[in-house]
Amino acid sequence: MRGFILSFIALIFVMVTCTIFIVIFLILSYTPAKITKELVVNVVYEPMFAQNMLLSLLNMRNETSGITFADAVVYAAYQNTPTPEIFRNGKIYRFDLSHYAQKYVDFVCEYPGVKKKCWIFIYDATSRSIVTIAKNIDNPEKEFERSQKEGEAVSRASLPLGFDRWFVIYTRE
Amino acid sequence: MKGVSILAAVIAIAVIIVMGFFAAIFILSASYERTLSDRVASAHAAINLFYAYNETLPMFTNLIVITTAKDLGENCGGVDCGEKCVWNNSCPTLEQLTDKYKSVFENNFYILPKNIGELGKFNFTQPSIKKIEFDENHINLTLKYHTVSLNLSGFAVNATNEKDLEISENIRYYLLLEIGKMLFKNGTYPITWDGTKTIRFESGSSNNTFYNKCKDLHDNYPIKVSNYQINIPVDNFLELAIECGIDGTEGLASISDFYGEVTKLGSYDVDCTRREALQATDYNWIDNKINNVIDKIKRILGEIYPDLNFEISVEIQDGDTSCGDGKFCYSTNLEKPPPFTDNNCEMCNSYCTPGTCTKEENSCRCSFDECVRGECGGKCGCGVNERNGVWKTREVTEKWDDSKSYYWIDVYQMDYFYDCDATDEDCDCDTCYDDEGNPYPCNCETLYVNGDYATYSYYCEYKENFKFYAKPVVEIEMEDSSILIPIKDSTNFDPLKLKLKFKGDYEIKPA
Numbered sequence: 001m002r003g004f005i006l007s008f009i010a011l012i013f014v015m016v017t018c019t020i021f022i023v024i025f026l027i028l029s030y031t032p033a034k035i036t037k038e039l040v041v042n043v044v045y046e047p048m049f050a051q052n053m054l055l056s057l058l059n060m061r062n063e064t065s066g067i068t069f070a071d072a073v074v075y076a077a078y079q080n081t082p083t084p085e086i087f088r089n090g091k092i093y094r095f096d097l098s099h100y101a102q103k104y105v106d107f108v109c110e111y112p113g114v115k116k117k118c119w120i121f122i123y124d125a126t127s128r129s130i131v132t133i134a135k136n137i138d139n140p141e142k143e144f145e146r147s148q149k150e151g152e153a154v155s156r157a158s159l160p161l162g163f164d165r166w167f168v169i170y171t172r173e
Numbered sequence: 174m175k176g177v178s179i180l181a182a183v184i185a186i187a188v189i190i191v192m193g194f195f196a197a198i199f200i201l202s203a204s205y206e207r208t209l210s211d212r213v214a215s216a217h218a219a220i221n222l223f224y225a226y227n228e229t230l231p232m233f234t235n236l237i238v239i240t241t242a243k244d245l246g247e248n249c250g251g252v253d254c255g256e257k258c259v260w261n262n263s264c265p266t267l268e269q270l271t272d273k274y275k276s277v278f279e280n281n282f283y284i285l286p287k288n289i290g291e292l293g294k295f296n297f298t299q300p301s302i303k304k305i306e307f308d309e310n311h312i313n314l315t316l317k318y319h320t321v322s323l324n325l326s327g328f329a330v331n332a333t334n335e336k337d338l339e340i341s342e343n344i345r346y347y348l349l350l351e352i353g354k355m356l357f358k359n360g361t362y363p364i365t366w367d368g369t370k371t372i373r374f375e376s377g378s379s380n381n382t383f384y385n386k387c388k389d390l391h392d393n394y395p396i397k398v399s400n401y402q403i404n405i406p407v408d409n410f411l412e413l414a415i416e417c418g419i420d421g422t423e424g425l426a427s428i429s430d431f432y433g434e435v436t437k438l439g440s441y442d443v444d445c446t447r448r449e450a451l452q453a454t455d456y457n458w459i460d461n462k463i464n465n466v467i468d469k470i471k472r473i474l475g476e477i478y479p480d481l482n483f484e485i486s487v488e489i490q491d492g493d494t495s496c497g498d499g500k501f502c503y504s505t506n507l508e509k510p511p512p513f514t515d516n517n518c519e520m521c522n523s524y525c526t527p528g529t530c531t532k533e534e535n536s537c538r539c540s541f542d543e544c545v546r547g548e549c550g551g552k553c554g555c556g557v558n559e560r561n562g563v564w565k566t567r568e569v570t571e572k573w574d575d576s577k578s579y580y581w582i583d584v585y586q587m588d589y590f591y592d593c594d595a596t597d598e599d600c601d602c603d604t605c606y607d608d609e610g611n612p613y614p615c616n617c618e619t620l621y622v623n624g625d626y627a628t629y630s631y632y633c634e635y636k637e638n639f640k641f642y643a644k645p646v647v648e649i650e651m652e653d654s655s656i657l658i659p660i661k662d663s664t665n666f667d668p669l670k671l672k673l674k675f676k677g678d679y680e681i682k683p684a
Contacts (some may be wrong), residue, residue, distance in 0.1 A: 051221040055221055058229070059228065068228070070232060078236055079660075079662065079663060087656060157221070157225070160226075162286055
């Protein structure tokens with residue numbers, strides 16, 4: 001009789017324990033994962049860095065003319081020059097893509113404690129030509145080619161500018 | 174003891190189960206975190222891609238709107254400007270032109286960048302055109318946004334915008350189309366110019382093909398500009414303006430004299446041409462007439478539309494490929510040559526005195542030979558060197574030349590001069606001897622005829638009542654410099670242009 005009671009108590013204990021863990025499991029299953037710094041920075045933020053750069057850069061605006069970088073890059077593709085001219089409000093404005101992009105790279109890619117390698121260029125897939133718009137390293141083409149071969153994490157973003165022509169940003173730690 | 178053993182076994186099982194749960198939870202949690210982070214990154218990327226494309230979409234659209242207008246405008250609004258379809262009253266209609274724009278725009282629009290990068294698992298749907306509308310100063314577009322979507326097992330992202338994208342481009346393409354069409358169509362058109370003006374077609378001359386029509390227009394259909402509107406009460410404004418003239422400037426209807434006359438005299442190759450005959454009439458160059466009208470139209474349009482430039486040029490063709498300078502030609506396509514009316518051969522006789530011309534079919538002819546001066550023959554003495562007489566041979570022909578379509582007088586004249594140019598040697602009789610052998614001067618009975626002085630004369634005289642065909646090709650180029658349109662692969666710009674080509678077909682003849 002005592003053995004039966006002990007077994008019964010043990011069984012109750014096991015059932016209660018299982019129930020508690022099942023409840024915990026179910027709760028965990030339907031609860032968002034914990035948002036850790038690692039998750040945000042390493043898994044989400046870093047691969048998006050180039051894309052975020054692209055979005056921010058496209059929104060840069062010349063206060064005098066109101067022309068955005070996005071406007072200028074479209075004209076750059078149409079006029080086939082990194083220094084397009086845009087007619088707006090009765091005037092023709094010259095927009096130097098490199099000037100704005102380089103300022104942006106200098107601001108975003110390097111600051112105390114952070115040094116990212118950044119490269120912005122226009123790529124023509126037909127002629128396989130690259131026109132570098134901004135960079136903060138020498139020989140970025142070789143540098144990023146090496147990074148990719150060695151499996152280093154490279155964050156990339158590209159925006160089509162027409163048939164086989166792209167506006168591209170490469171970054172890596 | 175047995176109970177304790179059972180209890181120990183149960184507890185051991187319970188511990189294993191608990192540890193298993195812990196392990197399972199840990200594994201599931203780690204896996205779920207990875208999956209979640211991947212999904213968050215994917216969603217982030219999709220949204221970024223949507224917005225990145227969105228940043229450039231309005232400018233891409235702007236570029237397509239204005240470059241499509243430019244390309245079509247320089248191509249007669251997109252219609253064939255050749256023989257097939259020039260601007261006139263029926264072709265093209267404004268609706269056809271705007272439909273053409275929409276069609277070409279849609280083709281151009283769908284060559285927007287489609288592949289938005291190394292999408293991997295993303296699907297990209299291009300923006301689409303929901304509506305294109307025109308007003309005088311804008312082209313208004315309604316676009317359905319593009320979509321960047323992702324569909325994984327149990328996880329879907331659809332980055333788009335539920336609202337439509339409204340884009341209004343400031344370009345006066347439709348205005349130019351309307352003005353262009355207005356030149357060829359009835360109607361009333363609003364303008365920005367606030368002046369008041371009445372423009373009349375000119376009535377022209379009563380001795381002209383166009384007179385009745387132009388007179389009717391002049392009396393009954395003035396063009397009125399007032400209250401920010403211009404009425405174009407007649408079809409084909411340009412054609413009528415050229416025919417009748419406009420606002421004090423005379424057009425083709427002012428040409429009343431179609432009688433041309435020119436006379437020439439020359440030694441050999443003399444030609445009287447229709448062009449010279451036309452110049453000899455009481456009007457100046459017909460192309461000047463037309464150019465004056467064109468200049469007037471240009472000034473009128475420039476006044477009504479002060480912010481548009483109008484370039485108007487005219488080339489007149491008559492379908493005769495032999496037209497030399499290409500600027501102005503005169504038709505030789507007479508229905509039939511005018512009859513030969515000089516039944517009394519008066520013109521011929523005026524060249525034939527003292528001979529008399531005889532009438533032949535469609536011509537008069539005469540010929541005579543006579544000694545017109547001095548003695549044509551006789552004797553002259555040895556050593557005498559003097560002119561004795563002139564013998565004239567003349568043939569006159571007056572006829573209508575079918576090949577050249579004009580009257581001409583052909584005077585062939587040969588003058589023979591009878592000179593006594595008998596030198597001693599020529600005479601061969603400078604010394605005569607009497608029976609006693611004494612020399613004495615003697616007369617030779619030798620006639621010298623020197624043909625070196627023969628002349629050939631050719632007269633032509635052009636007299637004709639003719640009619641004139643002209644097919645003026647008028648090209649109008651309207652230019653709006655309010656915005657400049659970039660040229661592909663260049664940093665140069667062009668204003669918006671609309672070229673019109675109009676082809677008239679006029680027959681001018683005495684009433």
